[in-house]
Amino acid sequence: MASRWWRWRRGCSWRPAARSSGPGSPGRAGPSGPSAAADVRAQVRLGGSRPIPYINLVKHLTSACPNVCRISRFHHTTPDSKTHSGEKYTDPFKLGWRDLKGLYEDIRKELLISTSELKEMSEYYFDGKGKAFRPIIVALMARACNIHHNNSRHVQASQRTIALIAEMIHTASLVHDDVIDDASSRRGKHTVNKIWGEKKAVLAGDLILSAASIALARIGNTTVISILTQVIEDLVRGEFLQLGSKENENERFAHYLEKTFKKTASLIANSCKAVSVLGCPDPVVHEIAYQYGKNVGIAFQLIDDVLDFTSCSDQMGKPTSADLKLGLATGPVLFACQQFPEMNAMIMRRFSLPGDVDRARQYVLQSDGVQQTTYLAQQYCHEAIREISKLRPSPERDALIQLSEIVLTRDK
């Protein structure tokens, strides 16, 4: 375990330590001491549910590893053209799309209802312009698990349906979130609520959710149904978590990570688990898939939160400083607050006073909040890679490894 810290410090390119995966030699002492690293590692695995002051641990580590702090989001060590399986380097998105051709057409078929305006509203985001990040992970995971199980290069229809369902559940939650946040644009176009009004937008979200549930039921597997209905509950609970706020600084971070898991990572983690259940009977594989999805999901959201500060509106397709304007204190803000305690008052009042949003943004950009959050995201990515590396080598497995790196370096 400590060996990984060393490798990071030397800034070498990330090679999945597949062959020698294991807890790592406890003998080698890292600069920060094995116990602190172990604690953070444990925190990362548990998703921050232990009451250790997380922020302090991370700061401790980053001060001990100065190189790490200077690694900006844009530092991307290009992976070798050869992966462990020896096949040629491919873009993971292209690889994943091979199984997803016709994804949006198929989703629209699930939304086939007679009411034309409602259908139009529900189909609005299934126009092929989204990132389709979740379906791609699902498709790649399906193949990786099938190959691991019995070298099968075949993707089951039910596994492909999970990709559809994941995208539908995600979109339904987006439609509702946009009404809740009174958002006016998404993916470069007006939101459903702005065009058709809030009443109808809520119904469109409900329709997409019901269509996803029907598709889920038709797969005919009760375990898979249980796994994915958990996502629906987590999404709602995540929103509720966002409504409330915590007084205590340490609680705030754990609260933030829990919310991040429920709102973003749960869908990816459970979709991965669902395809693994369909492809392979081994519970160890199910857990690997789940852990990969969970860690990538959290990293994805952390970077999203960073991009809200560092990118400008054109690239994102939605306005930035959006989180601050909604009164949300995300990773960069929470880290910045360590350096600038005067932010506490603003956090407590959810940036509601005029000028709060701009001041908070300035504090964040002056502090190392962005770097800290990025570093944290890297840790989650590494955990994801560690997990997925336990599967049998395949182009898809390697694509999943690459994907988690892409999560770190994307700019929209």
Next chain:
Amino acid sequence: MNLRQLLLHLPRYLGASGSPRRLWWSPSLDTISSVGSWRGQSSKSPAHWNQVVSEAEKIVGYPTSFMSLRCLLSDELSNIAMQVRKLVGTQHPLLTTARGLVHDSWNSLQLRGLVVLLISKAAGPSSVNTSCQNYDMVSGIYSCQRSLAEITELIHTALLVHRGIVNLNELQSSDGPLKDMQFGNKIAILSGDFLLANACNGLALLQNTKVVELLASALMDLVQGVYHENSTSKESYITDDIGISTWKEQTFLSHGALLAKSCQAAMELAKHDAEVQDMAFQYGKHMAMSHKINSDVQPFIKEKTSDSMTFNLNSAPVVLHQEFLGRDLWIKQIGEAQEKGRLDYAKLRERIEAGKGVTSAIDLCRYHGNKALEALESFPPSEARSALENIVFAVTRFS
């Protein structure tokens, strides 16, 4: 604090005052009915809706009143109750819905759940398929069927809450501050989603994919039905240009589908065959249609209606009236009943009552009631079946 105590405090908590809001679903409570010429009249036909319901509750073993509230008020969600409380003093519809739920719980009007329980009991265990022998059964109803009844109520309540979302760009100054409406919308969406999530989890626990598919498709129907209801803007004062058959299709979506499919699902849980499932479906569908038509007819038959009482222009009697009259003549009548852009409902009501709309609606209600009773004939006679019959008698009763 147990559930009952919590419910005792809720009305004050929600700032409830005044008489409970009459939801479109709730039949009139003060109809004194005389027994009309009615096929299959039971000598025990009760005179009062409440009596029907409370007898039915005894048959199924416990009051069905608190179903969807139970999860709203669970520890985790005292959050929701707190958030809804912030809406006291505003005009957001969610507050009215919440109050209605509380009051209705006392009046036991969570009808769908009750019907599902009754039909489960009336059907009993499957004579053909004995694989359910190991399930536990209380008062003649399997615990999975009880769960299903609760899930049905959850779905119904979720959409009831989602119906109360407000379009922000249609707000008037009389509606109060924008901030309140936005907050109300937020809580309404989240509460509705929470109820739906609970419903989905409950469905997953039933471990029966056919049932999940049935209820999910019922939800899809319900969403479309609510969409049609909402489509008529308040300002236009025009009935949709639809005939009665389209009206029936839309009403099936918004009122019939959930109960029909839920009754069918209850049969599936007990592993009854397709024929029994279909009969249960038919009962649910026709009973729900009668119920809706009954509440639509109420504004036209009450003797002591105040002049300011409004009615829904897309209700059964009005749609039938339009169909008899023809669209153009109907539009003319609406125009004549308008004074300075405001509709004089009393005047319009007179016009409608003078036509054939109301009597046709009553006939239609009885038609559906008959179909519901027909469906019941295939169930063996029992207390539960009689209770279901009494429900039909009660909803097809007019003074």
